[in-house]
Structures are given as structure tokens and as C-alpha cells.
Amino acid sequence: MSGGLEEALRSAVGAAHVLVDADLRAAYETDWTRRFTGAARCVVRPASTAEVVAVVRACAAAGVPIVVQGGNTGLVGAGVPTGGEVLVSLARLTSVEPVDAVEAQVTVGAGVTLEKLQAHARTAGLDFGVDLAARSSATVGGMIATNAGGIRVLRHGSMRAQVTGLEAVLADGTVLTRLDGLAKDNTGYDLTQLVAGSEGTLAIVTRARLRLVPLLPERAAALVAVAGTEAALELLAAARARLATLSAAEIFYPEGLELVRAYRQLPAPFAEPAGAYVVLECAARTDPTDDILELLSDCAAVEDATVASDRAGLERLWSYREAHTEAISTAGIPTKLDVCVPLGELTALVAELPATVASVAPKARVITFGHLNEGNLHLNVLDAGEHAEDVTDAVLRLVAAHRGTISSEHGVGRAKAPWLSLSRTPEEIAAMRRIKAALDPDGILNPGVLLPA
Amino acid sequence: MSGGLEEALRSAVGAAHVLVDADLRAAYETDWTRRFTGAARCVVRPASTAEVVAVVRACAAAGVPIVVQGGNTGLVGAGVPTGGEVLVSLARLTSVEPVDAVEAQVTVGAGVTLEKLQAHARTAGLDFGVDLAARSSATVGGMIATNAGGIRVLRHGSMRAQVTGLEAVLADGTVLTRLDGLAKDNTGYDLTQLVAGSEGTLAIVTRARLRLVPLLPERAAALVAVAGTEAALELLAAARARLATLSAAEIFYPEGLELVRAYRQLPAPFAEPAGAYVVLECAARTDPTDDILELLSDCAAVEDATVASDRAGLERLWSYREAHTEAISTAGIPTKLDVCVPLGELTALVAELPATVASVAPKARVITFGHLNEGNLHLNVLDAGEHAEDVTDAVLRLVAAHRGTISSEHGVGRAKAPWLSLSRTPEEIAAMRRIKAALDPDGILNPGVLLPA
The missing domain is CATH 3.30.465.10 (Uridine Diphospho-n-acetylenolpyruvylglucosamine Reductase; domain 3)
Known part of the structure; x- marks a missing residue:
């Protein structure tokens, strides 16, 4: 790196927090999924807003772009360098003020x-x-x-x-x-x-x-076996209409359940296999178990169900859903897609996914789970081999055809930037570019992220 | 107006919807409070998005600024002209699509x-x-x-x-x-x-x-007499902690109550006068009356209370609060201030207001009511005479000293633009100007509104 910038950064944050050696930088240069990696010019760890300002000014003066990183848990490559950027880690900005209980x-x-x-x-x-x-x-x-x-x-x-x-x-x-x-x-x-x-x-x-x-101390959750996506939506509609304390409604499918069971050595949750599984949780000031039980006994979509309200039972029940990410990661490096469609399109999307993926990557498997209430599915494609990009393209186009978005939670990052136009109109993208140019005319901050280069 | 622009506007929306005569324009040129008025070049009433586009393009081509107007119920003069603008009324954009019940x-x-x-x-x-x-x-x-x-x-x-x-x-x-x-x-x-x-x-x-x-069909409300602002906040804290179905928490004071009673010929709500009055309302799927009654019997801040859950009773109870605006308007043309402070500052603000107003407008009266939960007070200054601007300045500075904002609901408009810097930093205002310039480089849309000219 140029001596001038290096010196300015050391002067800004102290020499100990400008990491130039490759082995010191390494932990910051690859993302959690191991899909994205790149060499930073250096890693800088400011400890205050004033230090961030000094770092930004030094980079701007040198015309060197910045990549910003938090906990490095992002899934779309927005926080790792592509080569030559100054990586600004915010991990040292750990101030915590007292809770303002009056304003909450x-x-x-x-x-x-x-x-x-x-x-x-x-x-x-x-x-x-x-x-x-x-x-x-x-x-x-x-x-x-x-x-x-x-x-x-x-x-x-x-x-x-x-x-x-x-x-x-x-x-x-x-x-x-x-x-x-x-x-x-x-x-x-x-x-x-x-x-x-x-x-x-x-x-x-x-x-x-x-x-x-x-803080809602009383929780109760149900793991519910249903025939498939349509039945899951029927259960969701009943839950939304009747459970004022509903706090989560998640979905997963048999393929994911099998991976999780093998990874965590868990028993089958029900005697019979089902087409889909829904987790409903209520949180309240008083025990919501009876409300959930009443709903389950009234809703025709329920094939079988198990309910928990004690800590151990809740953890066991949730583990079928929450262990998905780790179980998948153990099975390979997945292509992670994170999409959202209107609820009315969800059944069709789930039904059409396997054929869409098979058409471009015959050996690939798709593990699907997600946030049922928002029609938000996390699609994890394993064994796509050299067809990973083709799968991404085919699935995102399928999602767009169902009036969905290419990213519901993870963001666009570098991973989805080429497909941004599936979710935003040319006019919207042009307006975004005008705003970007107004606030960052030289393109110093996270170039290549979100807006296609 | 220039013949070219007039012709373009008539071609865009039809001659019947380009109002040039002063008597046709008049209803659009003065705001509801009668404080803001100005002559538009003409009033244009597009009936579709395509017509709005044609109107905007015609005005942009002619370099003539636009003032946008909805229902003309704004309180800060943002929707009325200052002189020479094309006033675009959106009142004809009345399309209503069917409710999507699945997505709500x-x-x-x-x-x-x-x-x-x-x-x-x-x-x-x-x-x-x-x-x-x-x-x-x-x-x-x-x-x-x-x-x-x-x-x-x-x-x-x-x-x-x-x-x-x-x-x-x-x-x-x-x-x-x-x-x-x-x-x-x-x-x-x-x-x-x-x-x-x-x-x-x-x-x-x-x-x-x-x-x-x-749609929550069951409502219950209480009108509560308390000693003053501090007691009202105590009641609010109890209500927030215990009433999961709380849907409104409003406050008003004796001066407002007297105006409302005279205007609507209402009886005194309680045998004894109080320092402040709070309206609490709960809305739920099942009757929340018992929850309210229990809270009232437990909370030491309650001096007296009346509860209603039938339609007529709710209307009667709410009228003490809701008739404030009309009662004040009947008493004169108020200077309306709409401020918000952290709840911890509310008592001090209310206590300091009379002296602050009296220091610049000795004969003025302040009628205060508002949304207790957000620390949002509507301050209506009557009889300020030629000191209206001085009152505005003094009160907004007082609010800023209590870490509050100069507008919580009404917006900045033209009325508060000169005081914007009391609520936003120079850096924020500069960033806003950069965004404005990026999206509206020629300053066609609502010039003079929000950002000081």
C-alpha cells in the first residue's frame, strides 16, 4: 500500500489496528459461507466515530475504496473485499449506553x-x-x-x-x-x-x-405436521386471525427435516411423515398454551402436532427448524437464495422449484425453509457443482415470475447485484444511482455492492 | 399564464380540469386554518398517473414550479401556493383496488x-x-x-x-x-x-x-382525572406495562376542557376539577373493559375516572378530547405548534410554557392537548396578535432546549422551515439538500417547503 495512506490510517487508529500482514487480514477476508473472498489492502479497526471519520477522510483523499464489515455474518458478499480495498471493521465500536426504560x-x-x-x-x-x-x-x-x-x-x-x-x-x-x-x-x-x-x-x-x-416471559410453541404448503397457509391464516400473541410462523419440508435429524441425531417428530412442517410460537405476559391448543383442535389443516411451553421443550421443538442452516452447511457449500413472494404465489413457487432447478443442474438438491408469515423462503441449493450460477439465474427468474423479490432478508450485496433488475425497475435503479452519486460522488463506499458496476 | 404552458396542461388533463379563473381557484388557495394563502397560476386536476406525468413534464419544460395538494387539510402551508405556481390537486386520483385479504x-x-x-x-x-x-x-x-x-x-x-x-x-x-x-x-x-x-x-x-x-370490534375507553402531567405519565407507564391491547393514550388540560364544554354544551366530566385529563382506550377481539377497570383501581395516579364501552358512551367520552380542534378554531385563528419531547422532559415543558409565551405575548393563551404516549403536544396559541411569530420562535426554542422536535406530525412546510435548524443538524440539512438536488435539480417540486429557500 502507498506509504501516505498507511501512515494516515495508523495515525487515525493506532498502528496496532491497521492490519497489513496477510495472516492478520485473513479472518476478515472470507465470508461465513466461504463463497466470497478477496484480498484487502489492509484491515482498519477504528474504535470511535472520530476514528471512522479519520479513516474515511484518509481513504477519500487517497482515492482508495472502502469495504465496511460488521460481524462478517452476511450471506451476499457485501462485507468482504474484492481486491485492494481498505476493509473497515466496526467490531470495536462497542459502546453501550444505559437502557432508557421510559422511552423503551x-x-x-x-x-x-x-x-x-x-x-x-x-x-x-x-x-x-x-x-x-x-x-x-x-x-x-x-x-x-x-x-x-x-x-x-x-x-x-x-x-x-x-x-x-x-x-x-x-x-x-x-x-x-x-x-x-x-x-x-x-x-x-x-x-x-x-x-x-x-x-x-x-x-x-x-x-x-x-x-x-x-419482554414477554410466557412462550408456547407448536410443531405442526400439515399436508403441504397450501395447508400450511391455511394454518397460518387461522393463526393470524385468532392468535393475537402470535410471534413466529416458520415452515420447513421433509428434505430439511431429514438433514437436521441426521446432523443432530433427533427422533422423528411424528409417527407419520408429512408434506410440510410449521412452527407456530406465541409470546405473552400470561401463558398462551391454551390459545394454541384451541387453534390446533379447530384447524382442519392440522395432521399432527406437538406443543411445548417449558424451556427444554421449546428448545427441542425449535431445533428442528433452527438447526437447518448448520445441517445444510455440514452437507456442503450451498448456493443460498433468499426470496419472498406474495402468499398467494407460495404454493406454486414451491411446486415449481424442483423442476426449475433440475432443468439447469440435474444433480442439485434444494433444501427449503423459511418465514411462512412473510412468504419468505430460504432456498439452499446443494450439489449444483459448476451450475451454481445457472441455478441462481433460473430460480430468481422463477421467483420474479411469481411477483417475488430476489432478496427478502440477506440483501443484494455482490452475489445478487447482476439480478437487481428482476426486482427493481430501471427507473428505481436510476433514482438509486442519483442518490448514491449525491452522497458518494467518488464511489468510495462499498463499490460493486448492491448497484451493479 | 404563458399560452404554451396553459395549452400543454389542457392537453394533458382536459380543459375542464385546468382552473384559471380566480373564483374557481379560490377553494384551493387557502388552507384550512386560514393562515396560508396565495395565488396559483392555475389549478390542474389530473385523473391518472399518466396525466400527472404530462403535467409535471409541461411545468418542467416551462420552468414553472408546482405545488402539490391533497385534501388541503395540512397545517403548515405546504399545500398552498405562494404566487405563480401550478397547483396540482390529486383529488381525482381516487382509484380503489379490491382488498387483498391474504396479504392484508x-x-x-x-x-x-x-x-x-x-x-x-x-x-x-x-x-x-x-x-x-x-x-x-x-x-x-x-x-x-x-x-x-x-x-x-x-x-x-x-x-x-x-x-x-x-x-x-x-x-x-x-x-x-x-x-x-x-x-x-x-x-x-x-x-x-x-x-x-x-x-x-x-x-x-x-x-x-x-x-x-x-378490525378489533371490542373497544373500551376511560377518561381519567389526574393531578397533572407527572401523574398522567405515571398512569401511562402503568397502562403500557399492563394493557397489551392499549390503542390510544391522549392528554388534555383544564383550559381546553372549558373551551370544549362551552362549544359543545357538555357537562363537567367529574365532580371536582383536575390538573390534567387522560383518555386511555383499548381495542381487542374480546371486551377489554375489565382490564381497564383493574388498572384504574390499582394506579395511585387516578383521582377519578369514567369508563365506556358502548358506542354512545365512547363517543361522549372521546368528544372531550376530539372537539378540541374545532372548539379552538371557533375561538380564533390559532398559531398551531406541534411538538414532541422525550417523556422525561414533558412535565418541565408543560410547566415552562405559560411563562415562555407570556414573555413575548402577554395576552396570549395556550391550549394544550395531544398524544401522551409519544410526548406529542399540540400547542394552540390564541390571542397572540402581532406576536404570533415571536411566540412560535420562543416556544420552538424552548422545545429544542428540552431535546424535542419542532414538528412531530404536521411537517415543516412553509410555516416551520425557518426553524428547521432547531431540529436537524447542518450536516443533515446539507445531506437533504444533496438528495433534493439529485432528484429535482431544477427545484420544480414544492419550492420553499421543508428546506428553507
Whole structure:
């Protein structure tokens, strides 16, 4: 790297936090799925907003692009370098302010993990509205940049719905600060929501003001066997209509169940196999078990069901769903697609998937699971071999034909950028480019991510 | 007006919908409060998105600015001309698509009134999440442009939280279309949320995809007498902690109660006068009356209370709160301020207001009411005489000193633009200007609104 930039970065964050050696950089240069990797010019670890500003200014002055990284749990290659960028890790931005119990909000640094945030909220008798399996590594900044989802979106909305304000650094080092967390504030453009979900291309999030939700101590869940997707939707409709305390509605299929059972050595959940499996969970101040039981006994779509409300039972029941990601990862390097269609299209999409995949990759397997309430399926394609790109193309086109989106939770990143036009119109993409150019005219922040180069 | 532009507009929307005569324009040129008025070059009433595009292109080609108007119920002068603009009324964009009961969404035109939207949702057994007193006139487009609030924000969030997508026309006639209403869609910048709350300065909303909420048939409300603001907050905290079905928490004070009683010929609600009055409402699938009664009997802040759950009783109880706006309007032309502070600052703000107002307008009266849950007070200053601007300045500075915002629901418009810097930092305002310039480089849309000229 050029001596001038290196010196400026060391002066900004201290020599110990500018990682130039390949072995020190390595942990930052490959993503969790092992699909994306690249060599950074160096890794920089600022510990404060002022240090982030100094780093951004140094890179901008040198004309060297930046890749921003949180917990490196992203799935679309948005947080790893392609070659020669300065990788800015926000992992040291771990400030945690006291919970404001009156407003039910808290301000934390971008590098705080979801797990730490949850624990902090719970000490105040509150909870955080988003939960996902990568909670021990995923950071607040990364979750905002990708607008993370997870299993509680049904109840509390996605990550952006939790963000009442943020502090972010623009490409020229300008700091936008909006951490008041006012419940209502109609004084101009919602820059917070513009930055949320922009995948590090408009600004670097350094701190966030987050909404907290009531801690609901009583939980009850059911694992339900149904005939297939259509029956699952029937059960969902009944649950949405009758269970005011519904907090999750997940779906998975026999192929995934078999992988999970083998990986975790779990027994079959039911005596008979089923076409699909639904997990329903309710959370409330008082035990919601009776409500779930009543629903299950009334709903014709239910073929069999098991209900749990104690901690061990809940964990056992949820493990059939939550172990999917690890079980799949153990079986190979999957091509991960994360799509969402209107609920009315879900049955047809699931039915057409196998033939669509087989047409381009005859030996591939698709493991499907996801968030039933939002029509959001995680499609994990194994054994696609050299046809991985063809599978991606064919499946994303199928999804678009069913009026769906190519990314519901993971973001576009580098992985989906070539297909952006399946989900956004040319006019929308042009408007996005105008906004990108207005805030980052030299294209310093995450070039190649989200907007196709 | 120039013959060329006039001809282009007539060709765009038909001669009958280009209003040039002063008497035809008049109804559009003064706002509801009678504080803002100006002469438009003409009023144009397009009936479709294509007609809006043609109007925008004609104005852009002629270099003539546009003022956008919905139901003309705005309170900050954002929808009335200052002189010479083409006023584009969206009142004819009244398309209403069938309710999508599976997704609990609906697509409607920008000119559809809130009342019509509510009735439409209810025919499908659903409801709309935002409600406000101007429901018979306020339109969907205007409510999105200002991110309207109202009494149900506590339960369902502000207007922007109901908008899953929209169709909007940019200053160059480009149409952004995003009406899929997917529950999750992480494919780029959230242009929908950028346009929401931008007060017509970035784009003209022509259609919207809106989230609907369950229709909750059982309601119960309490009107509660408390000692003052601090006791009201104590009651609120108890209600939030214990009433999962809480749907509204409003506050008003003795001065407002007296005006309302005189205007509506209402009896005193309680035998003894109180320092403040709180309305709590719960909405649920089963009668929530017992929950409210239990809370009232346990909460030490309650001095007296009356509870209703039948339609007539609810209407009578709510009228003490809802008749405020009309009662005040009958008493004079108020200077309307709409502020929000953290709940921890609310008591001090209310206590300091009278002296602050008296210091600049000795004869003025302040009638205060609002949405307790969000710390959102509507301050109506009567009899300020020639000191109206001084009152605005003094009160908004007081609010800012209490870490509050100069607009929580009404928007900035023309009325509050000079004070924008009390709520947004110079860096935020600069970023807003960059976005405005990127999407509307010639400043055609609502110039002078929101961003100070």
C-alpha cells in the first residue's frame, strides 16, 4: 500500500489496528459461507466515530475504496473485499449506553452484537424485537445495513422498524447524527431509513438508537405436521386471525427435516411423515398454551402436532427448524437464495422449484425453509457443482415470475447485484444511482455492492 | 399564464380540469386554518398517473414550479401556493383496488380520503392503522407526504409504517413504481420511505400500497382525572406495562376542557376539577373493559375516572378530547405548534410554557392537548396578535432546549422551515439538500417547503 495512506490510517487508529500482514487480514477476508473472498489492502479497526471519520477522510483523499464489515455474518458478499480495498471493521465500536426504560430505547455502537444487545435490554426488563440465529456474531451496524429479518418480523417488523435514529459517516467524512429517538419527528427526509438497508453504500453506521419491546416471559410453541404448503397457509391464516400473541410462523419440508435429524441425531417428530412442517410460537405476559391448543383442535389443516411451553421443550421443538442452516452447511457449500413472494404465489413457487432447478443442474438438491408469515423462503441449493450460477439465474427468474423479490432478508450485496433488475425497475435503479452519486460522488463506499458496476 | 404552458396542461388533463379563473381557484388557495394563502397560476386536476406525468413534464419544460395538494387539510402551508405556481390537486386520483385479504393490503389512489379507505378496509373485515379527525377530507397522498400521525400511533405506528410501497412521479416525469407490497424486500434503497414525509419536495405520490390491520370490534375507553402531567405519565407507564391491547393514550388540560364544554354544551366530566385529563382506550377481539377497570383501581395516579364501552358512551367520552380542534378554531385563528419531547422532559415543558409565551405575548393563551404516549403536544396559541411569530420562535426554542422536535406530525412546510435548524443538524440539512438536488435539480417540486429557500 502507498506509504501516505498507511501512515494516515495508523495515525487515525493506532498502528496496532491497521492490519497489513496477510495472516492478520485473513479472518476478515472470507465470508461465513466461504463463497466470497478477496484480498484487502489492509484491515482498519477504528474504535470511535472520530476514528471512522479519520479513516474515511484518509481513504477519500487517497482515492482508495472502502469495504465496511460488521460481524462478517452476511450471506451476499457485501462485507468482504474484492481486491485492494481498505476493509473497515466496526467490531470495536462497542459502546453501550444505559437502557432508557421510559422511552423503551437504547443507544449502542455499531459493533455491538445482537446477543449483547439482547442481554442488555433484558437487564431492564425489556427485549429487542429482532432475533436471528447468528446472534452471537451479527452486529447492530451490519443488521441495520442489511435490514436484517429473522423469526420475529411477524411480531415486531424487520431491523429498520427498530431503528429510531442513527449516527453515520458519509463518504466525505461528514457525520450525520440523529440519536434523539423521538417517537414522532416530521422534520424532513428520513435519512435514517435511507441508510438502513443501503448495505454500506451510502454511509457507515457508527451508532444507533434502537426501540426495545416488552419482554414477554410466557412462550408456547407448536410443531405442526400439515399436508403441504397450501395447508400450511391455511394454518397460518387461522393463526393470524385468532392468535393475537402470535410471534413466529416458520415452515420447513421433509428434505430439511431429514438433514437436521441426521446432523443432530433427533427422533422423528411424528409417527407419520408429512408434506410440510410449521412452527407456530406465541409470546405473552400470561401463558398462551391454551390459545394454541384451541387453534390446533379447530384447524382442519392440522395432521399432527406437538406443543411445548417449558424451556427444554421449546428448545427441542425449535431445533428442528433452527438447526437447518448448520445441517445444510455440514452437507456442503450451498448456493443460498433468499426470496419472498406474495402468499398467494407460495404454493406454486414451491411446486415449481424442483423442476426449475433440475432443468439447469440435474444433480442439485434444494433444501427449503423459511418465514411462512412473510412468504419468505430460504432456498439452499446443494450439489449444483459448476451450475451454481445457472441455478441462481433460473430460480430468481422463477421467483420474479411469481411477483417475488430476489432478496427478502440477506440483501443484494455482490452475489445478487447482476439480478437487481428482476426486482427493481430501471427507473428505481436510476433514482438509486442519483442518490448514491449525491452522497458518494467518488464511489468510495462499498463499490460493486448492491448497484451493479 | 404563458399560452404554451396553459395549452400543454389542457392537453394533458382536459380543459375542464385546468382552473384559471380566480373564483374557481379560490377553494384551493387557502388552507384550512386560514393562515396560508396565495395565488396559483392555475389549478390542474389530473385523473391518472399518466396525466400527472404530462403535467409535471409541461411545468418542467416551462420552468414553472408546482405545488402539490391533497385534501388541503395540512397545517403548515405546504399545500398552498405562494404566487405563480401550478397547483396540482390529486383529488381525482381516487382509484380503489379490491382488498387483498391474504396479504392484508390494499392499493389506492393518492386522492382517496382516509374515511373512504377505512370504509373499504372494513368491508373486508380489516381496518386501517391510522385515524385522525380530518378523516373525511385528508387524502392518502397527503398523509404519506406528511407522514401523518393521529391517535393510533401507539398501536400501529405513523403513516409511513402503513406504506409498503408507492407509485410516485419525479420532477422530470419519471415514474417510480413499487406496489408489490412484499412483506420483506431488501433490494436497495428504500425509496418509498424516502418519499414518505418529504412533503412533496422529492416526488408526487400517485398511488400507494397500504398495510391493513385486524378490525378489533371490542373497544373500551376511560377518561381519567389526574393531578397533572407527572401523574398522567405515571398512569401511562402503568397502562403500557399492563394493557397489551392499549390503542390510544391522549392528554388534555383544564383550559381546553372549558373551551370544549362551552362549544359543545357538555357537562363537567367529574365532580371536582383536575390538573390534567387522560383518555386511555383499548381495542381487542374480546371486551377489554375489565382490564381497564383493574388498572384504574390499582394506579395511585387516578383521582377519578369514567369508563365506556358502548358506542354512545365512547363517543361522549372521546368528544372531550376530539372537539378540541374545532372548539379552538371557533375561538380564533390559532398559531398551531406541534411538538414532541422525550417523556422525561414533558412535565418541565408543560410547566415552562405559560411563562415562555407570556414573555413575548402577554395576552396570549395556550391550549394544550395531544398524544401522551409519544410526548406529542399540540400547542394552540390564541390571542397572540402581532406576536404570533415571536411566540412560535420562543416556544420552538424552548422545545429544542428540552431535546424535542419542532414538528412531530404536521411537517415543516412553509410555516416551520425557518426553524428547521432547531431540529436537524447542518450536516443533515446539507445531506437533504444533496438528495433534493439529485432528484429535482431544477427545484420544480414544492419550492420553499421543508428546506428553507
